[in-house]
Amino acid sequence: MIMAEEITGGCQCGAVRYRVETELDNPHLCHCRMCQKAAGNYFMPLAGAAREAVMVTRGDPGWFHSSDIVRRGFCRDCGTPLFFDPVDSGHMLVTLGSLDDPSRYKPVSEDSVESRVPFVAEWTGVRQKVSENDFTGEELKAIRDSNHQHPDHDTDDWPPA
Numbered sequence: 001m002i003m004a005e006e007i008t009g010g011c012q013c014g015a016v017r018y019r020v021e022t023e024l025d026n027p028h029l030c031h032c033r034m035c036q037k038a039a040g041n042y043f044m045p046l047a048g049a050a051r052e053a054v055m056v057t058r059g060d061p062g063w064f065h066s067s068d069i070v071r072r073g074f075c076r077d078c079g080t081p082l083f084f085d086p087v088d089s090g091h092m093l094v095t096l097g098s099l100d101d102p103s104r105y106k107p108v109s110e111d112s113v114e115s116r117v118p119f120v121a122e123w124t125g126v127r128q129k130v131s132e133n134d135f136t137g138e139e140l141k142a143i144r145d146s147n148h149q150h151p152d153h154d155t156d157d158w159p160p161a
Contacts, residue, residue, distance in 0.1 A: 008057075009099040011075035011082060016059035018082065020094065022049050027096060027105035029123070032112035034066045034143075038081050042120050045096035046084055047105050054083070054092045068146035069139070 007024065010017035024047035035044035061073035061082055073083030084093040096102050109127035110116070122128060132140065 005101075005104075007099065007104070009082070009094060010058070011078050011080035011098065013075060013078035013080075014058075015077040016061050016075045016080075016082060017057045018094065019055050019057050020049050020053055021055065022053040024049050024094065024105055026109070027107050028109040028111050028126075028129075029107050030111045031114075031116040031120075033115050034070075035084075035112070036115070036117075038064075038066065038072050038084075039095070042117050043110075044081070044084075045102075045107060046093040047096055048084075048091050048093040051085075051090050051092045054094065067143045069142050 007020040008017065009020075027045070027047035029043045029045050031043045035046075036042060038044060059075070062076040063071045063073055063085075065071045069087060071085045071087055072081060073085060074081050080098060081095050082098050083095070086092075096105055096107075099105070107123065107126055109129050110123055111129045113122075113128045114130050114132075116122075
């Protein structure tokens, strides 16, 4: 596919850069608690492409398995979240804010709206998706049972034994 404009992005400090060699699909805002924590924000804007179309062109991102079925790529130097990678999928997502031109992709849906914080308004004109409608019960259970993120409260020890 020939694109009019190259799709590139990277982290805040420039240590990690990437290129996507096809148009991104399903630009959306994810409100799930894992994305909130990974972004340090109320939601994470994401869009995806076939895994082989997403290429790191500079540096080596760090990876954190937020669950056994998803890992998240970030810059080890500045902490910028860059990738959402379902490990058993041929699809990989990039964070829209890390694109060189984030205005290129307007979100078409809000996902995991059951976790949207109450003072963030619904985006009008986009689909409102609930996790239970987008994931199978088995996928939701796999995420819940293998959640590797810190709980939303202080703990004496981490990680748990």
